Amino acid sequence: MPANLTPQYHAAEEAFRRARTAEEKIAALQEMLAVIPKHKGTEKLQADIKRRIARLREEGKKKSKTRGYNPFNVEKQGAGQIVLAGYPNTGKSALVGVLTRAKVKVADYPFATSLPVAGMMPYEDTYVQLVDTPPIAPDNVPPGLIGTFKEADALLLVVDVSSEECLEQLEQLLEMLQQREVIDLSEEGEIVAPVPFLVAATKVDVPGAAENLEVLRELKEDLEILAVSAESGIGLEELRKRLFEILNVIRVYGKAPGRPADKEKPFILKRGSSVLDFAAEVHRDFPRRLKSALVWGSSRFQGQAVPRDHILEDGDIVELQL
């Protein structure tokens, strides 16, 4: 017998595909079960959905038993998570200290930081999460830290250009991250996957650093190297901007009919997201009810009516038509 699934069912299934956490998946499966036409033709499917809910619940129980506190597992917040990586004493903590309000330990001796510390960096009307980390060295990679790098939305590789060894350190760092499959560079030296990164050349205020930086840029011309100083503030504004941009996300503002746009807190979406993706962020039920939308901002006309699959741009204001 044909299953004759309804648009409501397909919308719930779509929500399931978009679900990221186990809770979201369970909620979407429950919705699928609630709206599925109840007849002989869907019995197998109903049983299958019930089985998937049960399995997710079981996995959740097991995880909560085994999941102890892991300091290397940093919960994501804000527009995205950027994890710093670098050799001892290169200025990672000093950078996180000036860009966020996090309490970090800056010290003139190596291995001052022993565990990841997260802070929120303000950027225009949003925040980017920065994670200070313990140092890595060729013979010393703290267990757990590779996991922190792999989970990040992007990395900031920190090299101290006041040191003559900065080139060697950057090369060793790249090699180590590549070996552990955190980053991947093409033969031409371009970043291909999976975690994107930028390089921060720190301590450019120190005499002699400018010359080292020049050599570094010449020999690593495919990498984006930003010159900064936590001490003098050089380059910090550009760094903030690039850290937001490398996340590859857009900010979208909601607007209720007849009301001004809610400019307080943007929704953060992956670049390339559609009106439908935005609707799913606003409310789990919205994708299945969504007909079209009005968009102000990037669209040619202000308040232009657009279809559900219209691709949004950074700064767009969207009024959903349900």
Ligand SMILES: Nc1nc2c(ncn2[C@@H]2O[C@H](COP(=O)(O)OP(=O)(O)OP(=O)(O)O)[C@@H](O)[C@H]2O)c(=O)[nH]1
């Ligand atoms: N002149 C100058 N000194 C800096 C700058 N950034 C950091 N420092 C100094 O460099 C030393 C190390 O800084 P940290 O931020 O603790 O370095 P770290 O990379 O976090 O060190 P570990 O935690 O050991 O890996 C400290 O003495 C800082 O004051 C900078 O931009 N300019």
Ligand SMILES: [Mg+2]
């Ligand atoms: Mg530190």
